[in-house]
Amino acid sequence: MYVYIYDNWLRAKKFASTVKAMEIRLTDFGIAGKIVRLQNYTDAKALIDDEVRRGAKTIVVVGNDKTFGQILSGAATAGCIFGFLPVGGDNTIAEVLGIPIGADACTVLSRRRIEKLDIGWVNNRYFVSQLKAGPGQLEVFYDERFRVTGQNLLEVVVCNLQPWFWKRNSQDRNFEVVHPQDGKLEAWLRPLTRKRFWGYSYEDPSIFPFSEMEIKSQEPFTVEADGKITKEIRIKIKLAPERVNMIVGRDRKF
Amino acid sequence: MIFQKPAVKQSDFSISAHPEEPGAIRDEVETVVGPSVNVEGDFGSEGNIVVKGTVSGSVRTSKHLFVEMGAKIMANVKAGTSKVSGEVKGNIKVKDTLELTATARVLGDIDAKILIIEAGAIVSGRVSMPGLEGVDAKAAPRLARLGARRLSEEAPAVTL
Numbered sequence: 001m002y003v004y005i006y007d008n009w010l011r012a013k014k015f016a017s018t019v020k021a022m023e024i025r026l027t028d029f030g031i032a033g034k035i036v037r038l039q040n041y042t043d044a045k046a047l048i049d050d051e052v053r054r055g056a057k058t059i060v061v062v063g064n065d066k067t068f069g070q071i072l073s074g075a076a077t078a079g080c081i082f083g084f085l086p087v088g089g090d091n092t093i094a095e096v097l098g099i100p101i102g103a104d105a106c107t108v109l110s111r112r113r114i115e116k117l118d119i120g121w122v123n124n125r126y127f128v129s130q131l132k133a134g135p136g137q138l139e140v141f142y143d144e145r146f147r148v149t150g151q152n153l154l155e156v157v158v159c160n161l162q163p164w165f166w167k168r169n170s171q172d173r174n175f176e177v178v179h180p181q182d183g184k185l186e187a188w189l190r191p192l193t194r195k196r197f198w199g200y201s202y203e204d205p206s207i208f209p210f211s212e213m214e215i216k217s218q219e220p221f222t223v224e225a226d227g228k229i230t231k232e233i234r235i236k237i238k239l240a241p242e243r244v245n246m247i248v249g250r251d252r253k254f
Numbered sequence: 255m256i257f258q259k260p261a262v263k264q265s266d267f268s269i270s271a272h273p274e275e276p277g278a279i280r281d282e283v284e285t286v287v288g289p290s291v292n293v294e295g296d297f298g299s300e301g302n303i304v305v306k307g308t309v310s311g312s313v314r315t316s317k318h319l320f321v322e323m324g325a326k327i328m329a330n331v332k333a334g335t336s337k338v339s340g341e342v343k344g345n346i347k348v349k350d351t352l353e354l355t356a357t358a359r360v361l362g363d364i365d366a367k368i369l370i371i372e373a374g375a376i377v378s379g380r381v382s383m384p385g386l387e388g389v390d391a392k393a394a395p396r397l398a399r400l401g402a403r404r405l406s407e408e409a410p411a412v413t414l
Contacts, residue, residue: 145297145298146297146298146311148291148292150292151292190288203290205286207285207286
């Protein structure tokens with residue numbers, strides 16, 4: 001049985017035609033199912049656990065990167081198969097998973113090509129897309145073997161499924177695709193050096209693949225994981241290998 | 255079209271060990287120590303390592319290690335192959351080829367199968383390479399002296 005979790009913003013008029021086209025396509029393929037709409041304070045884990053208990057075998061997330069992160073970070077271990085139907089903008093994870101945006105994603109869903117994906121684990125919760133820590137006076141310990149520090153401030157980005165966009169300068173926009181299947185997470189460290197008069201400028205990043213990492217600081221630093229922002233002084237990031245069963249497309253980037 | 259936002263260039267980004275080959279070995283490069291980053295401890299990787307910053311402790315990889323110009327390694331180094339353009343203070347043990355470019359400065363012993371030294375590179379330390387295991391280390395200077403004496407006996411004396 002399929003359960004479709006729609007994000008709340010899909011009620012907007014501009015997405016009505018796409019959603020309708022998707023529903024028609026799903027009915028044609030014979031994989032239409034129950035529709036649940038996410039509200040502002042919906043607990044994704046409780047919702048999915050409830051649906052799995054009622055017999056749901058496949059949970060399909062309908063929305064964008066934020067919807068995907070919100071649901072999978074809470075319910076990654078629900079023990080069901082996850083699908084994704086990307087709608088609208090901010091859909092970078094869909095590209096990595098090889099899922100086209102809009103009604104064409106239903107074809108990928110119907111083919112049910114299932115892959116096990118690695119996810120990240122940070123301070124007792126999962127993250128599927130991306131984690132960003134800092135900038136701050138951070139100390140990074142990798143696999144309890146070596147320590148990395150910057151001369152000034154340091155920003156750490158851990159990429160799992162979501163590619164990380166960063167700029168060398170204001171004109172440039174570079175794009176890096178991270179492979180979720182390589183058995184390691186990738187951490188990008190960007191040191192910030194003080195400019196001549198005021199402000200900071202980013203330096204070339206360092207890249208460290210890892211399976212366990214600890215970030216410490218004397219002062220609290222901002223941690224953003226799957227869109228959830230917290231302040232921490234110490235975080236431990238681990239890799240949870242092959243934790244999520246996901247329906248992916250043929251053109252996936254791993 | 256004038257006001258169109260610049261499109262995302264997918265193949266634009268590359269962290270290349272060799273600047274003349276943009277994007278050529280992106281798939282092979284795994285660990286990059288950027289400039290103004292300090293690494294302390296037992297720094298090891300299964301893949302290629304590119305060092306642009308400072309590393310102290312020990313460095314270990316079974317694949318390629320590239321020490322860029324301006325980079326500093328204060329550690330013993332073990333690698334499959336290596337190209338050094340920066341400064342290394344410590345012993346270097348390379349399984350296959352070690353290349354020292356003109357800007358390289360090595361203060362330590364070198365152990366490599368193949369050693370390439372470009373003119374201008376500075377090395378201070380003992381160099382050992384496999385292939386001379388049959389020659390007795392103590393006998394080598396004596397043999398050299400004998401050879402030199404024999405040469406001087408054979409060669410006619412030249413006086414100006």
